[in-house]
Amino acid sequence: MNRPSIARPRRPRNHPDRFLECQRAVEDTVVSAIGEASAAGWQKDEIIAAMIAVADDMQLALNAKVLLSVETELGKLMKKYR
Structure with missing residues (x-):
């Protein structure tokens, strides 16, 4: 299947409608991925639950990278001013 372009x-x-715009931009691709997984034999409820888990894991990883980056920069500053 060809996925739609985003x-x-x-x-x-910082625009208040940007999040909604992003949702609309990815919606067709998400629906297409659900269709592909369903055609492969997965049930829609488990597909959506898996997508949520993957998205959650990605968000946690992103937050961890940000936290690590901040900790790294703080460590550099602490060494600089000792």
Whole structure:
């Protein structure tokens, strides 16, 4: 199956409608992925639960990278000013 292309953002990062715009941009791709997984034999409830778990894991990893980056920079500053 060909997945739909995802539109580029049209609004700046701090615009109140940007999140909704992003949801709309990825919706067709998500629906397509669900269709592919369903055609492969997975049930829709388990597909969606798996997608949520993957997205949650990715968010946690992103937060961990940010935290690690902040800790690294703080460590550098502490060494600099000792």
